[in-house]
Amino acid sequence: MLVQDEKLSSIRNAFPKKGLFAEKDWLTSPDPFPIEKKFLAELEQLGHRLLIFQRACNQLYQLSVKGKQPAWVAHYLDAGKPPELVEFSRQKQFRDLVPAIARPDLILTESGYIIAEIDSVPGGIGLTGWLNQTYSAFDNEIAGGADGMLDGFRSVLPNGGDIVISQEAATYRPEMEWIGARLKDRHRDLEWRVVAAENYEPQDGRAVYRFFELFDLPNLSEIDKTLRANEEGRISITPPIKPYLEEKMWFALFWLQPLREFWRRELGEKYFVKLQEVIPYSWLLDPAPLPQHAVIPRLEIHDWHEAAKFSQKDRDLLLKVSGFSPLSWGSRGIALGADLPHAEWQRRIDHALATFESSPTILQRFHKGRLFEHRYWDPESGELKTMKGRVRLCPYFFVEGDRVRLRGVLATICPADKKLLHGMRDAILVPSAREERSTSKL
Known part of the structure; x- marks a missing residue:
């Protein structure tokens, strides 16, 4: 067993020369984040539930378009999107496609966990792959194993392909280059290229992994060639060009009473109840x-303008831009009402209502993360210290044939005073590892 200094040295020495995130830093720890065996089994089951949920979302939208479910479902999901993009996404040949990778953002709470959102174009794939490989050198229980993320991504582009990444997502280019290079090392006869989306030229028969958001299409001058090749069946694209599947509003639609029986039927009673427990x-x-x-459920108000008058105590609510906007990328379009001055909260509510038809916003119940302790290397003092922090877990699920595989779990441990949990300079980023019993909870 390596001692702590040797572990830290091993981690630092393994760091890729080109980095993993452009101009992004984080804190290093000699320890993976411990996950109890029982909870890891729960995460593995969650992957299949989320696949069924995404398929149900896909089905609901299409039934709405056909008039077999309420028309307002598609109206909400198509809001603010160019008609030609909506038309493209509805084409018959793409009907059954859903993303091959899903990464839910889980916030660990006192009572378990909640899903803050589900990302179909997730960052962190290469980072988690590197963390898993690096920590597996001294820990045999890393979730997903040393090569899990590589095997998972290989299943998305089994014969090689192009990872097409936009300038908007350029932060993640180094980690995708790392993935491509590692896969090339293992399969010398194949190639996984990382290429710029802005001037991408599709090649017939060559699969594409889309690493750009669909709101970014106007900035991609040559994108029509790629869309045409996809439309004509000359190339495949994953995640599919379906902007309606990339909306945060699905969580609001999940809770709407008029759709309750649809969700029960499509998910099955067991999955429906399980998802109710974790979808805020x-x-x-x-x-x-x-x-x-009539009143708005659970808020008991008749008009959204009444929400603008909520006291700080009643504003444990998150405002989130739903999708198809630069503000829906990362944490940019999220605000916690309790942290805003009353005038700013009121302004944001008014703005959300005024822009709903072009850029819908959702309101979501805020769940505070519970506290954990985790060691990290403090670069300023040159010492190991212990952080009391809140944890976001990002399990990476890959749809591989008829199975959903959990290939890695990235843990982001943020300082206790942070309420919105995401990658940041003063957060610890580590892989997760199975443990008989977690001892890091406070």
Whole structure:
């Protein structure tokens, strides 16, 4: 067993020369984040539930378009999107496609965990692959194993392909180059190229992994060639060009009473109940007036403008831009009401209502992460210290044939005073490892 100094030295020495995230730093720890065996089994089951959920979302949208489910479902999901993109996404040949990779952001809470959102174009694939490989040198219980992320990504582009990444997502280019190079090392006869989306030239028969958000299409001058090749069946693209699947509002639609029986039927009673336990209650900030006798569920208000008057105590609510906007990428379009001055909260509510038809916003119940302790290397003092922090877990699920495989779990441990948990300079980033019993909870 390596001692701590040797572990830290091993981690630093393994760091790729080109880095993993452009201009991004984080804190290093000699220890993976411990996950109890029982919870790891729960995560593995979650992957299949989320695949069924995404398929149900896909089905609901299409039934709405056909008039077999309420028309307002598709109306909400298509809001603010160019008609030609909507038309493209509805084509018959793409009907059954859903993303091959899903990464839910899980916040560990006192009672378990909640899913903050599901990312279909996730960053961190290469980073988690590198962390898993590096920590597996001294820990045999890393979730997904040393090569899990590489095997998972290989399943997405089994015969090689092009990882097409936009300038908007350039932060993640180094980690995808790392993935491509490692796969090339293992399969010398194949190639996984990382190429710029702005001037990409598709090659017939060559699969594409899309690493750009669909709101970014106007900035990609040559994208029509790629879309045409996809439309004509000359190339495949994953995640599929389906902007409606990349909306945060699915969590609000999940909780809507008129759709309850649809979700029960498509998910099955067991999965429906399980997802109710982990999907935070969410609302669409739709300014449409309600009948005089109606109220917004669980908030007991008749009009969203009343929410603008909530006291700070009642504002444990997150405002989130739903999708198809630069603000929906990362944590840029998220605000916690309790942390905003009252005037700013009111301004944001008013703005969300005014822009709903072009850029929908959701409101989501905030769940505070519970505290854990985790050691990290403090570069300023040159010492190992212990952080009390809150944890976001990012399990990476890959749809491989008829199975969903958990290939890695990235843990982001943020200082205790942070409420919105994401990658940051003062956060610890480590892989997760199976442990008989976790001892890091406070």
